[in-house]
Amino acid sequence: MESSTIAEKRKEISYEEANRYTLEYFKGDDLATRVWVNKYALKDSQGKIYERTPDDMHWRIASEIARVEAKYPDALSKQQIFDLIKNFQYIIPQGSPMTGIGNDFQIASLSNCFVIGNGTQSDSYGSIMKIDEEQVQLMKRRGGVGHDLSHIRPKGSAVKNSALTSTGLVPFMERYSNSTREVAQDGRRGALMLSVSINHPDAEDFIDAKLEQGKITGANISVRIDDAFMEAVRQDKEYTQKYPVFSSNPKFSKTIKARELWNKIVHNAWKSAEPGILFWDTIQKESVPDCYADLGFETVSTNPCGEIPLCPYDSCRLLAINLYSYVKNPFTPEAEFDFELFKEHVGYAQRMMDDIIDLETEKIQTILEKIDSDPEGDSIKSTERTLWEKIQAKTLEGRRTGVGITAEGDMLAALNLKYGSEEAVKFSTLVHKTLALAAYRSSVEMAKQRGAFPVYDATKEMSNPFIQRLRQSDPALYEEMVQHGRRNIALLTIAPTGSTSLMSQTTSGIEPVFLPVYKRRRKVNPNDKDVRVDFVDEVGDSWEEYIVFHHHFKTWMKVNGIDTDKNYSQDEINELIEKSPYHQATSNDVDWLSKVKMQGAIQKWVDHSISVTINVPHDATEKLVDELYLKAWEVGCKGVTVYRDGSRSGVLVSTQEKKAASEQTVEMAPSFPTKRPQILQADVVRFQNNKEKWIAFVGLIDGRPYEIFTGLADDEEGIMIPRWVNEGVIIKNRDEDGTSRYDFQFKNLRGYKTTIEGLSHKFNPEFWNYAKLISGTLRHGMPLESVVELINRMELNLESINNWKAGVARALKRYIPDGTQVSGQKCTNCGSGEVMYQEGCLTCKSCGSSKCG
Structure with a gap:
C-alpha cells in the first residue's frame, strides 16, 4: 500500500523524525540514512522535509512516471513502477531524477x-x-x-x-x-x-x-x-600539433616527441x-x-x-540496475544469475528512462517559463533562454538515455567468482551483453508504440562497430530495428554510483569492494547508556570501537552460520576474509591490468562510456601507470583515470625546479597576501556538538581556509540563515566609529544579495578572540593538519569553549586533502604509523580504523 505521508504530501516532517524512521528503513545503517535524508528527501528552500522514508520518495517517482506511461499503450501502473524501484532493490534512478521527479519546490533539470x-x-x-x-x-x-x-x-x-x-x-x-x-x-x-x-x-x-x-x-x-599520437608514443616517433586542431591548412603547427609529452601525462x-x-x-x-x-x-x-x-547542447539522465538482486541463492554452491528476470527488468528500466525524458521536457518548459517571468530585460535573459531551447530540441531529437548498473563486485562475490579472474571477466561481459541486447530490444519495441527518435536512419548506422555487434548477436533484433527504428539514439552507460551504492548497500558501479571489514569508532557522550569505552583521545573524549561489515560480506557470514554480532579481533577478521569470496578481491588486491582488461571487455557492450578509476598503492611506479594507460587503449577503453593512493596531497610546487634534487625546496603552503583582501569567498559549515547547533563561516583563498568565524547557530545572539545557504562572501567593512566589521553576503532564492552585518559582533566575544588567533595561524600558512592538531591540544576550562574548539577543528578538517599523512601519530588500534586524513577522519592505512569527530 502507498504510504500515508503521500496522502499528506505537504505535511512537514522534522529532521529528527525523518532520521529516526529512515534509520529503521535502512536497518540501522546511519551512513545510508544521512545520505538519503540530507540529499534526497523532498525539501523546500528553507530545508523543511516532506518525506519520512525512501518509500515516500519512491511513491513520488512512481506516480510521475505512471502519469507519463498513461499516454502510451500497455502502460505500467504506479504499483508496478513502485515495485521495481522500492528498497533500491532492482531499478534505481540516480541523482537528479531521484531528487527532481515530482519535486515542485525546485525549478531544476532532471538531467545529470x-x-x-x-x-x-x-x-x-x-x-x-x-x-x-x-x-x-x-x-x-x-x-x-x-x-x-x-x-x-x-x-x-x-x-x-x-x-x-x-x-x-x-x-x-x-x-x-x-x-x-x-x-x-x-x-x-x-x-x-x-x-x-x-x-x-x-x-x-x-x-x-x-x-x-x-x-x-x-x-x-x-x-x-587520437590513435596517431598513441602510435607515435608506442613507436617513439614525432607528432605534429596544429591549430586549428587536425587542420589540413593550420595557422600554427609544431612537431614534438610524442613519448616526451606522454611521459608528462603519465607523471x-x-x-x-x-x-x-x-x-x-x-x-x-x-x-x-x-x-x-x-x-x-x-x-x-x-x-x-x-x-x-x-554533442553540444545534449544531456543525459542516469539510472542504475542493482546486479546483486538477480543472484538467486547468493553465496551458496547453488548460486545462479536470473537472466530472465534481469532481461525483463532491463526492458522496464529502458522504458522508464524514456518516460523520464518526457518529464525532463516538462521541467525544461517550467525553466523557460521561469526565465520569461524574471524581471530582467530580454537582452539579459536571451542567453539562458536560447540555451534551454537548444537543450530541449536536442533532448527530443535524440531521446538519449543512460541505463547503467551497480553492485558488480557484490554480484560476482555472491556467485562465488573472484573479481578480476578470467572467469569473472567472462561472466561480467555476458551480463553486459545481455543488458545491451535487452535495452535495445525495449527501445525498438517503444519505437513501434511511441515512434522512433526523429532522425533515425538505419543506413547511417550500418558500419558502426557497436551496431554491428548487436547485429551479429541478435540478427532478428537488428532486422526489427531497421524496419521500425528505435526510440533512443544511445542507451547505456556505467556511471559512478557513490550515493546510490550507499543506499542500495552494495559495491559501487563495476568496482570491487573497497574493504569487506573495517573498524570505526563512535563518540561516547557522558549520558549514553549500555556502551563501553575502548579509547580515550588526547582531549579526553571517549570512543566506543565497533566493527563495520560490508553489507553483503555480512550476508555471506549469515549464509555460512557465522556470528555477525561478535567483537572480532583483527586476526579473526583476517581469517574470516580469507574464507570469503571477497578474499584478494578488494580494490587494493585486484590486479590492475586485469581490471583494465575487464573494462575494455565490458566497454564493447556499452554504447556510451564507463566511469572507472584504477586505484593503485602509494608505492606504485610511473612505469605501472604507463602500462595501464597503454593497455587501456589497446583493449578498447574509451577513457581511463589512475589514482595512486595519497597522490592528491603531493601536489606541491617546486620553487627552484632547475636545482639538483638534493637542493630543491617545495612550497608547503600557499603564499597568502599579508593584507587581507576586502572580499573573500566563504563556505558555510554546519555541525552539532552535544546536541547544540553550531555554524562556521570559513573565508577562503584559492580554496584554502584563510580565516574562520564560528559559534552557536541557535543562540539568540547567534546567526540564523536558511539551511540552503552553503556559501557566499565575507566582506571587511568599517563601522561609523572606525572599528572593523566582517559582513557575510549571499544570494537569496531570487538571485538578490542578502547581507548579514558583523560576524565578529554576532558571536560570543570569547569565541571571536580565539578565532582571531586561529585565523592568524591559517593566514601565515601553517599546514591545515597542524592547525587542527594545535586546536585539539588547546587546554581550555569551560565546557562551552571546549565544544567550540572541537567544532572549529571539525570544520577545518573538511579542507584537509584526502591522503594527507599525519607525521608522528600512530594508530591506536594497530600501532601503525601510517595514519592519514580521509574525508575529514583520521584513518589508518594498515587496519582501516577510523577516528572522526
Missing part, C-alpha cells in the same frame, strides 16, 4: 549531465564568455557540465585587440573553474569537465595546469588522445591523478550518435566523470 560547445569553433571573447554563462546557468539547475577547449587559439597567437597576442588555454581554464566554485547545488558544488585535444599546441600547458596547489580546483581535466597522473585520458578516436568510432554527426550529434566532450560523451 550536459555538454555545451561552440558550433562555429569561434574563440572570440564573446564566445568564450557565452560558454561561461551557459555553464553557470546549467549548474544552477543542478547539472554537471563538460566542454572542450580545443577551439581556443594557442598562447602567443595574434589577436586583433589591445592584448595583441592570445593568452592561451590556461587563463580560461581558471575562469571556468572559478565559475563552477561559485555555484551551489543544495550542499553540492557544480561539477565540470574541461578537455582538450592532444593535437592542440597548448596541450602541455593544459596537462600541467593543475599541478600548482589551489589552481583549477573546480574542474576535472582530461586529454583527448602528472601518477603525481596528482590528473589529467584523465579520453581515447578520442575510439569514442567517435564506436559512438552511435556520431553516425549523425552531420545532423549535429558529433561528440565534442564528456560529462564530468567521463561516462557520457555528448
Whole structure:
C-alpha cells in the first residue's frame, strides 16, 4: 500500500523524525540514512522535509512516471513502477531524477549531465564568455557540465585587440573553474569537465595546469588522445600539433616527441591523478550518435566523470540496475544469475528512462517559463533562454538515455567468482551483453508504440562497430530495428554510483569492494547508556570501537552460520576474509591490468562510456601507470583515470625546479597576501556538538581556509540563515566609529544579495578572540593538519569553549586533502604509523580504523 505521508504530501516532517524512521528503513545503517535524508528527501528552500522514508520518495517517482506511461499503450501502473524501484532493490534512478521527479519546490533539470560547445569553433571573447554563462546557468539547475577547449587559439597567437597576442588555454581554464566554485547545488558544488585535444599546441600547458596547489580546483581535466599520437608514443616517433586542431591548412603547427609529452601525462597522473585520458578516436568510432554527426550529434566532450560523451547542447539522465538482486541463492554452491528476470527488468528500466525524458521536457518548459517571468530585460535573459531551447530540441531529437548498473563486485562475490579472474571477466561481459541486447530490444519495441527518435536512419548506422555487434548477436533484433527504428539514439552507460551504492548497500558501479571489514569508532557522550569505552583521545573524549561489515560480506557470514554480532579481533577478521569470496578481491588486491582488461571487455557492450578509476598503492611506479594507460587503449577503453593512493596531497610546487634534487625546496603552503583582501569567498559549515547547533563561516583563498568565524547557530545572539545557504562572501567593512566589521553576503532564492552585518559582533566575544588567533595561524600558512592538531591540544576550562574548539577543528578538517599523512601519530588500534586524513577522519592505512569527530 502507498504510504500515508503521500496522502499528506505537504505535511512537514522534522529532521529528527525523518532520521529516526529512515534509520529503521535502512536497518540501522546511519551512513545510508544521512545520505538519503540530507540529499534526497523532498525539501523546500528553507530545508523543511516532506518525506519520512525512501518509500515516500519512491511513491513520488512512481506516480510521475505512471502519469507519463498513461499516454502510451500497455502502460505500467504506479504499483508496478513502485515495485521495481522500492528498497533500491532492482531499478534505481540516480541523482537528479531521484531528487527532481515530482519535486515542485525546485525549478531544476532532471538531467545529470550536459555538454555545451561552440558550433562555429569561434574563440572570440564573446564566445568564450557565452560558454561561461551557459555553464553557470546549467549548474544552477543542478547539472554537471563538460566542454572542450580545443577551439581556443594557442598562447602567443595574434589577436586583433589591445592584448595583441592570445593568452592561451590556461587563463580560461581558471575562469571556468572559478565559475563552477561559485555555484551551489543544495550542499553540492557544480561539477565540470574541461578537455582538450592532444593535437592542440597548448596541450602541455593544459596537462600541467593543475599541478600548482589551489589552481583549477573546480574542474576535472582530461586529454583527448587520437590513435596517431598513441602510435607515435608506442613507436617513439614525432607528432605534429596544429591549430586549428587536425587542420589540413593550420595557422600554427609544431612537431614534438610524442613519448616526451606522454611521459608528462603519465607523471602528472601518477603525481596528482590528473589529467584523465579520453581515447578520442575510439569514442567517435564506436559512438552511435556520431553516425549523425552531420545532423549535429558529433561528440565534442564528456560529462564530468567521463561516462557520457555528448554533442553540444545534449544531456543525459542516469539510472542504475542493482546486479546483486538477480543472484538467486547468493553465496551458496547453488548460486545462479536470473537472466530472465534481469532481461525483463532491463526492458522496464529502458522504458522508464524514456518516460523520464518526457518529464525532463516538462521541467525544461517550467525553466523557460521561469526565465520569461524574471524581471530582467530580454537582452539579459536571451542567453539562458536560447540555451534551454537548444537543450530541449536536442533532448527530443535524440531521446538519449543512460541505463547503467551497480553492485558488480557484490554480484560476482555472491556467485562465488573472484573479481578480476578470467572467469569473472567472462561472466561480467555476458551480463553486459545481455543488458545491451535487452535495452535495445525495449527501445525498438517503444519505437513501434511511441515512434522512433526523429532522425533515425538505419543506413547511417550500418558500419558502426557497436551496431554491428548487436547485429551479429541478435540478427532478428537488428532486422526489427531497421524496419521500425528505435526510440533512443544511445542507451547505456556505467556511471559512478557513490550515493546510490550507499543506499542500495552494495559495491559501487563495476568496482570491487573497497574493504569487506573495517573498524570505526563512535563518540561516547557522558549520558549514553549500555556502551563501553575502548579509547580515550588526547582531549579526553571517549570512543566506543565497533566493527563495520560490508553489507553483503555480512550476508555471506549469515549464509555460512557465522556470528555477525561478535567483537572480532583483527586476526579473526583476517581469517574470516580469507574464507570469503571477497578474499584478494578488494580494490587494493585486484590486479590492475586485469581490471583494465575487464573494462575494455565490458566497454564493447556499452554504447556510451564507463566511469572507472584504477586505484593503485602509494608505492606504485610511473612505469605501472604507463602500462595501464597503454593497455587501456589497446583493449578498447574509451577513457581511463589512475589514482595512486595519497597522490592528491603531493601536489606541491617546486620553487627552484632547475636545482639538483638534493637542493630543491617545495612550497608547503600557499603564499597568502599579508593584507587581507576586502572580499573573500566563504563556505558555510554546519555541525552539532552535544546536541547544540553550531555554524562556521570559513573565508577562503584559492580554496584554502584563510580565516574562520564560528559559534552557536541557535543562540539568540547567534546567526540564523536558511539551511540552503552553503556559501557566499565575507566582506571587511568599517563601522561609523572606525572599528572593523566582517559582513557575510549571499544570494537569496531570487538571485538578490542578502547581507548579514558583523560576524565578529554576532558571536560570543570569547569565541571571536580565539578565532582571531586561529585565523592568524591559517593566514601565515601553517599546514591545515597542524592547525587542527594545535586546536585539539588547546587546554581550555569551560565546557562551552571546549565544544567550540572541537567544532572549529571539525570544520577545518573538511579542507584537509584526502591522503594527507599525519607525521608522528600512530594508530591506536594497530600501532601503525601510517595514519592519514580521509574525508575529514583520521584513518589508518594498515587496519582501516577510523577516528572522526
